[in-house]
Amino acid sequence: MDFSEEQVLAMAPDDSxxxxxxxxxxxxxxxxxxCSERALWGECQGSGKLPYQAQVDLVAVAFKCTxxxxxxxxxxxxxxxxxxxxxxxxxxxxxxxxxVTDWLDKRSARExxxxxxxxxxxxxxPETQAKRQATRxxxxxxxxxxxxxxxxxxIRNGLHALSDRDVNYFEAMGRRMVDAQAPGLAxxxxxxxEINRFQDGWRDVFLEQVIRIYLVIEGFSRLDHLPGNLQAxxxxxxxxxxxxxxxxxxxxxxxxxxxxxxxxxQEDNLTVERTWLFGTTTQQYALILQFSVRNAVPExxxxxxxxxDAELCYFSGATPRRALVRQQFGMVEPGVVNGLxxxxxxxxxxxxxxxxxxxxxxxxxIIDGVMPVRDSNNRWLLKDGEGYGVVLQxxxxxxxxxxxxxGGMPLRLFVLGSAQAFEPLGVWIDEHYxxxx
Numbered sequence: 001m002d003f004s005e006e007q008v009l010a011m012a013p014d015d016s017x018x019x020x021x022x023x024x025x026x027x028x029x030x031x032x033x034x035c036s037e038r039a040l041w042g043e044c045q046g047s048g049k050l051p052y053q054a055q056v057d058l059v060a061v062a063f064k065c066t067x068x069x070x071x072x073x074x075x076x077x078x079x080x081x082x083x084x085x086x087x088x089x090x091x092x093x094x095x096x097x098x099x100v101t102d103w104l105d106k107r108s109a110r111e112x113x114x115x116x117x118x119x120x121x122x123x124x125x126p127e128t129q130a131k132r133q134a135t136r137x138x139x140x141x142x143x144x145x146x147x148x149x150x151x152x153x154x155i156r157n158g159l160h161a162l163s164d165r166d167v168n169y170f171e172a173m174g175r176r177m178v179d180a181q182a183p184g185l186a187x188x189x190x191x192x193x194e195i196n197r198f199q200d201g202w203r204d205v206f207l208e209q210v211i212r213i214y215l216v217i218e219g220f221s222r223l224d225h226l227p228g229n230l231q232a233x234x235x236x237x238x239x240x241x242x243x244x245x246x247x248x249x250x251x252x253x254x255x256x257x258x259x260x261x262x263x264x265x266q267e268d269n270l271t272v273e274r275t276w277l278f279g280t281t282t283q284q285y286a287l288i289l290q291f292s293v294r295n296a297v298p299e300x301x302x303x304x305x306x307x308x309d310a311e312l313c314y315f316s317g318a319t320p321r322r323a324l325v326r327q328q329f330g331m332v333e334p335g336v337v338n339g340l341x342x343x344x345x346x347x348x349x350x351x352x353x354x355x356x357x358x359x360x361x362x363x364x365x366i367i368d369g370v371m372p373v374r375d376s377n378n379r380w381l382l383k384d385g386e387g388y389g390v391v392l393q394x395x396x397x398x399x400x401x402x403x404x405x406x407g408g409m410p411l412r413l414f415v416l417g418s419a420q421a422f423e424p425l426g427v428w429i430d431e432h433y434x435x436x437x
Contacts, residue, residue, distance in 0.1 A: 003085040006434060007305045010262070011061075012078055013071045024079025027090050035084070035091040041100050042080045054080045055100050057107065060328045061301040064103055072298075136181045140238060143180025144217045147173060147189065151210055159203055167193040184239030188213050204420060212359055219359075230357070232316035237359060242315050248326050252311040255279035256335045257286065259302045260364075260414045261425040261435050275302045276364055276416070276425070277312070277323075280335030285364045286312050286323040300325060304426065304435030307334045318357035321364075334433070339366035339412050342384040350419055362416050369410040372402045382422060385410065393423035398436070405429060 012018035024044065027033070031051055032043040038059050043051040046067060054065040054076040063077035073081075084091055096104070150173055154162070162169075170193030177186035188209065195206050216237045223231055236242065257277040264273045273290040290298045302308070309329040314320035340346050346365055353360050370382045372392060380399040381389035392399055405411065405427055414433075415422035426435040 003081065003303070004305065004432075005082060005085050007303045008078065008082045008085050010304050010435060011073055011081075011301065013073070017071055017073075017075050017078060020075035021078030021082055024075055025082035025086060026079075027083065029079065030083070033080075033083070033091045034094045035088075036093065036096050036100075039096060039100055039104055040080065040084050040091055041097070044076050044079070052076050053099060055103060056081050056084075057104060059330045060107070061303060061306075061331070062107065063301070073301075139180045140182045140220075143177050143182050143185070144220065146176055146180075147185065147213065148217055151214060154210070159206065162197060169193065182239045184237050185213065185216065186239070188216070188237070201420070208418075208420075212361070215358055227318075229316060230318045233318040233357060233359060236315070236317060244324060247313050247315050247324050250313050250316075252313050252326050253279070253282060253284070254309070254311040254329075255281050255284075256307050256332055257310055257312065258307045258334060258337060258433070259304050259435075260433075261416075262302060262304050273298055275300075276414075277302070278337065278364075278366065278414075279312075280307070280337060285321060286314070287321045287364075288325065289322060300328075305433045307332050319353050319360060337366065337412075337428075337433075339368040341368055342386050343367070343388045343390060344386070347419065362418055365415050365417075365422065366412065367415065368412045370413060371406055371408075371410055372399050382413070382415070382424075390417075390419070391421035393417060393421045398424065402427070 009018050009021070012021060023029075030042045030044050032041075034041055035058075039055060039057055041053065041055040043053055045051045052065055052067040054063070054067075054074075056063055056077060063073035063081075065074045065076045067074055067076055069075065170189055174186045174190040174193075177183070177189060192206060192209055192213075195202055195209070197206075216234060219226065219230070219234045220238055223234060226234070232242070257279055260276040260278055262273065262275040264271055266272075271292050273288075273292070275288040275290070277286040277288065278284070279286070288300065288302065290300060292298050309332045310325050311327045311329075312323040313326050315322045315324075340349065346367060349365070350360075350363055353363060367382075367384070369385045373381050373383045373389065375381055375389070380392040380396070382392050383389035392402075402411070402424060412428040413424050414426040414435075415424050417423055424436060426433055428434075
């Protein structure tokens with residue numbers, strides 16, 4: 001599988017690692033450089049007596065290095081892979097040394113154990129488990145009653161009364177929902193406090209989120225009368241987690257999945273990585289969420305712009321999006337990707353999704369033939385060939401960058417958003433996909 005320099009640099013944990021990786025992408029820095037069908041490895045002299053041994057799994061991309069860096073990937077792994085992307089001829093095809101084979105075999109064995117793992121013993125007594133569930137349900141219902149009253153107070157007093165409220169106003173109710181064992185609702189409440197109330201149109205965004213919270217509360221109170229997939233959707237929004245074992249035990253979908261974007265955010269003590277995939281045959285989107293403690297290594301390394309042959313399992317829901325990678329078979333060449341033709345088609349798709357699941361928030365979309373333009377109100381829009389446009393989320397720098405990339409010609413974009421606005425997360429340039437940083 002070929003990698004571009006952009007794809008390799010997109011894996012850098014920060015700008016300093018990116019800079020150091022570029023410096024190490026030099027053949028003179030490496031005493032040994034070799035590769036096989038499934039890996040590449042090299043030795044780079046550092047400050048110690050022995051050279052650092054760096055290796056890269058080329059099938060299910062992963063890194064390992066003997067250097068003391070706590071960054072992942074480290075500058076040595078980045079430099080080695082960047083050198084490989086620039087010129088494969090600098091690497092000699094040879095049998096894998098023991099230190100590479102051992103690492104790869106252990107990774108394969110670990111994956112096999114995960115696939116074959118079954119629940120063994122240690123099950124909670126059914127009666128005890130039922131009591132715990134009843135206690136939690138009671139706490140959740142009490143917390144929901146508090147949120148419902150809080151929402152009514154906001155509407156009764158009018159949105160103008162929020163002008164003197166700071167983030168602590170929302171954070172306090174978020175903590176109340178954490179105490180009520182409803183972490184999903186806590187996150188939804190906290191998102192209200194993150195809305196910029198000095199930006200045009202904030203009231204629409206605020207009310208949309210308030211309505212979504214209210215729908216979750218009302219729907220949860222009628223849970224037994226709803227279809228199973230909508231029950232699962234509501235439970236997820238409230239914060240009842242689905243176990244990965246149950247998800248992976250369900251039906252899988254094997255496809256060529258294109259990696260469209262990958263973003264990491266800090267939430268309390270966790271790093272949350274969100275990666276969007278697109279199945280080139282099934283035409284389905286999938287969101288892979290990975291959670292790790294700071295400086296910990298994510299389980300999967302998915303590189304925007306690459307394609308993987310993999311089997312995914314979706315979490316239950318009215319409109320399933322979140323998924324797990326049950327098995328990855330390797331990296332493949334990109335398949336054919338076609339986007340929707342205009343914003344009318346996007347609107348129809350969103351309307352259909354809303355009818356099935358009124359809780360749908362931001363939706364992923366690949367759309368063809370759009371251009372960034374400025375309207376009479378000095379807003380940036382993404383306008384299609386029929387002259388219809390939606391608001392472009394993001395700052396002016398991103399809009400000008402899109403304008404420069406387009407060269408006055410229509411673009412194919414991967415965007416994320418709702419009917420009000422969409423944020424570009426990637427663009428095709430001469431059939432080559434580039435994810436936005």
